[in-house]
Amino acid sequence: MSGPHVVIAGGGLAAVRTAQALRDLGHRGRVTLVSEESDEPYDRPPLSKECLLGTRGADDIRLAAPDEYARQDIRLVLGRAVAGLNLCTRTLTLTDGGEIGYDRLVVATGARPRRLPSLPDSGRVHYLRTAADSRRLAGALTAGARVAVIGAGFIGLEVACAARLRGCRVTVVEAAAQPMAPIIGAEPAAWLRRRHSERGLEFRCGTTVDESEERPDALVLFLGDGTVVETDVVVVGVGIVRDTAWLADAGLETHHGLVCDETGRTSAADVFGAGDVVCRHTAGQCRPIGHWTAASDSAAKAAAALLGVPPTDLGEDGFFWSDQADLRLQFAGAASPTATATVVSGDFDSGRFVVHYTDGDRLTGVFAANAPRDFLRGRLALRSAPRQVRT
Ligand SMILES: Cc1cc2nc3c(=O)[nH]c(=O)nc-3n(C[C@H](O)[C@H](O)[C@H](O)COP(=O)(O)OP(=O)(O)OC[C@H]3O[C@@H](n4cnc5c(N)ncnc54)[C@H](O)[C@@H]3O)c2cc1C
Incomplete structure (x- = not known):
């Protein structure tokens, strides 16, 4: 094995995607994922949808096939929470008193x-x-x-x-x-x-x-x-909080989350952040992550930054979806309180439409109900428009 030992704190989407991206990018050093949950990593969106309706169960929502961790040589440490961090000795302390050393750390502890x-x-x-x-x-x-x-x-x-x-x-x-x-x-x-x-x-x-x-x-x-x-x-369901006291105690910059730049770098050279725990600070703006696609994309970026590989432009646009009974809602961009909302296809009565939000001439956001193709067209237009990103 060559290359640094990467420890990932957290066991959700961002943690698993970081581990997978490291291997995809050719990292051959050790990868250890430490999660406080005893369950193997799983996807959260079905928890408020199919899992409540009984149409999907634990085996259907795994983030990776059961044998993938072994195949990719990703070590899972489950049922153990990280409680402290020493940046000088590069050591994580666990709530059970154990310690894990790292060469590079990715914090992907999500939110509560x-x-x-x-x-x-x-x-x-x-x-x-x-x-x-x-x-x-x-x-x-x-x-x-x-x-x-x-x-x-x-x-x-x-x-x-x-x-x-x-x-x-x-x-x-x-x-x-x-x-x-x-x-x-x-x-x-x-x-x-x-x-x-x-x-x-x-x-x-x-x-x-x-x-x-x-x-x-x-x-x-x-x-x-x-x-x-x-x-x-x-x-x-009144929002989330990010548990960052242990990171602040270690000396990392925190503010509504673990402060990272666009690539997932924190205020410490060997520590990176991915997923919902992160709050990105760029151009004077604080932009928390809180949705699936942004969490996944941020993991790919953190893995690239950690390995010194140029990040792929993933065209992040604050996309999220929500399934509410017979409605598939999709949203990208932002709708400021002063934006003008215009139905550009379909209509409210049919329950199938696309709304574009504009600020002056500028397209800032797209929202759709049961209209995935037209939504995609709007999303592509949003990407080519000058924009303020919201994730
Ligand atoms: C019910 C639900 C439905 C959702 N539906 C949608 C949807 O329809 N569309 C959409 O875009 N997004 C949706 N999301 C949001 C999306 O799932 C999240 O953005 C995504 O899960 C974030 O991934 P993450 O890995 O950053 O955090 P998490 O998924 O929260 O994973 C963090 C992991 O770290 C572990 N952990 C925390 N603290 C510690 C510690 N100290 N030590 C070790 N491990 C720790 C946690 O136990 C957890 O396993 C939904 C979220 C929820 C909860």
Whole structure:
């Protein structure tokens, strides 16, 4: 074996893609992946979709075939969390007291769901990030159950739709005026609300959960607008937080995440970042990663930077998708609050359309519902337009 020993902290998409990219780029040194989860690395998008509906299980969501790690000589250290880092001795400390030395480190520890302090620590309250979370939630989504989803972002709406399809009575509580409004803008968001309401989701928008009370027969939510929701199951989808205290303690620069440049370099020469844990700082902007494609692309870039290979331009454009019952939503670019949203093909009534966001003459974003081909055309136009990237 020649070449540096690369240790990857984390065991999700970015960690696995980094390891695979290192091998694809010809790295022959040791590669060790350390994950706090005991499960072999798996993909997260199905956790809020097919896994809740029972159409995909653990074996269907692996990020690599079971024999690939051995074939590629990638050592998996599972069920052990990294708790500390010494940049001088190039050593990671694990929560069980063990230590692992590295020549190069890639931090790919992802993120955790943001907790809501107004909710109790109760078996009725669910957060969704891991396969174990998804299994526990699937077990709670029984027909007739009263489910409250807090947060109408893409994960909250996917869970709400899955719960509805399983026969639950679903109320969605959202602080913004409409679901996903901060991302897709007011008019498309108003359409999305109408569409989901027609299929049985009840919305309480423009309000938040101020307080809650656990009773024997229900968890009761008291909302800021004075209304009350009685629930059997509460699912919280109000964003993510990045656990970077151990990185800051080691002396790495952090700010809403592990600060990296476009290629995944951190403030320390031998340490790189990939995936959701990263916040990119370029041209005075702080741009966190929080979606699948950006996480995967950032891993390929970090592997290239680590090996000193020029990065491939992956044309990052902040793309994400979301499957909500019979809707495939796709988005790329950005829709600033002042952008003009224009339907350029299809229409809201048919549930099949593409919206372009423009700022003056400049195309800044594309959003589509059930129109993947037209979305792709818009996405290509976005790539050739002068743009502000959002990931
Ligand atoms: C339910 C759900 C649905 C999603 N759906 C979509 C979608 O439809 N479209 C889309 O574009 N994106 C989607 N995403 C986002 C996408 O899955 C993430 O952007 C992607 O998983 C990020 O990968 P990552 O490897 O950076 O982080 P993660 O997938 O979070 O992986 C991080 C790993 O590191 C481990 N870890 C954390 N801390 C430590 C530590 N201290 N020591 C060791 N290991 C540690 C974690 O346990 C985890 O295994 C979804 C995310 C979720 C949670």
